[in-house]
Amino acid sequence: xxxxxxxxxxxAMKKALMDLLCKKSxxxxxxxxxxxxxxxxxxxxxxxxxxxxxxxxxxLIGHLIMExxxxxTARGIGGLTFGAxxxxxxxxxxxxxxxxxxxxxxxxxEQKDHGLIRWVEGDVHxxxxxxxxxxxxxxxxxxxxxxxxxxxxxxxxxxxxxLVDREEGGLDHIRSHVPxxxxxxxxxxxxxxxxxxxxx
Numbered sequence: 001x002x003x004x005x006x007x008x009x010x011x012a013m014k015k016a017l018m019d020l021l022c023k024k025s026x027x028x029x030x031x032x033x034x035x036x037x038x039x040x041x042x043x044x045x046x047x048x049x050x051x052x053x054x055x056x057x058x059x060l061i062g063h064l065i066m067e068x069x070x071x072x073t074a075r076g077i078g079g080l081t082f083g084a085x086x087x088x089x090x091x092x093x094x095x096x097x098x099x100x101x102x103x104x105x106x107x108x109x110e111q112k113d114h115g116l117i118r119w120v121e122g123d124v125h126x127x128x129x130x131x132x133x134x135x136x137x138x139x140x141x142x143x144x145x146x147x148x149x150x151x152x153x154x155x156x157x158x159x160x161x162x163l164v165d166r167e168e169g170g171l172d173h174i175r176s177h178v179p180x181x182x183x184x185x186x187x188x189x190x191x192x193x194x195x196x197x198x199x200x
Contacts, residue, residue: 010067017051017060018185018193021164024050024057026194038139044187048135048163052086061087061163062094064184065133068161069102075128076155078105078120080146083135087163091133105130107149119149126154137162137170137183147177164190 027045034045051057078088085106092104105122124130134143150157157178165171165183174181
């Protein structure tokens with residue numbers, strides 16, 4: 001399917017992204033062998049970075065996020081480094097291609113101790129409406145930290161978009177801080193797609 005056809009069909013973009021994630025980012029085991037950031041064990045592991053840093057993946061992610069943002073205005077899009085960075089950059093690049101430019105920004109995990117000492121890097125300023133982005137939500141902890149840091153610097157967080165929701169309560173946790181939060185994909189969709197691709 002060519003790029004223009006994909007651009008006109010969000011459902012096709014979503015399927016293409018699932019194909020890429022299942023190829024590059026998803027691992028499934030018969031028993032819980034993967035240790036998550038929370039310390040919990042799981043039979044499902046996803047590292048979005050290989051897909052998010054892939055040229056085709058960046059195109060798909062950026063355009064799917066911009067599809068989610070139709071009808072709303074925001075000055076910036078970003079989240080906690082490093083997981084959110086390629087996702088935010090993909091969205092910002094797609095926003096320029098679509099004529100709806102949004103600035104990418106990155107939120108540090110540790111504050112700089114030199115130069116301009118700040119948490120947020122990018123061309124966003126106090127009072128700007130921004131969208132917080134993350135690659136994966138499990139407990140939602142890193143996304144909430146990004147929301148809090150953004151608000152501490154005076155940014156108006158109006159929306160949250162997560163690339164993949166693991167369906168373990170993270171999105172509900174995020175919504176307790178920002179009601180307008182959604183995910184592009186969820187674990188059950190990816191598991192079903194992964195199983196269909198690996199069916200004998």
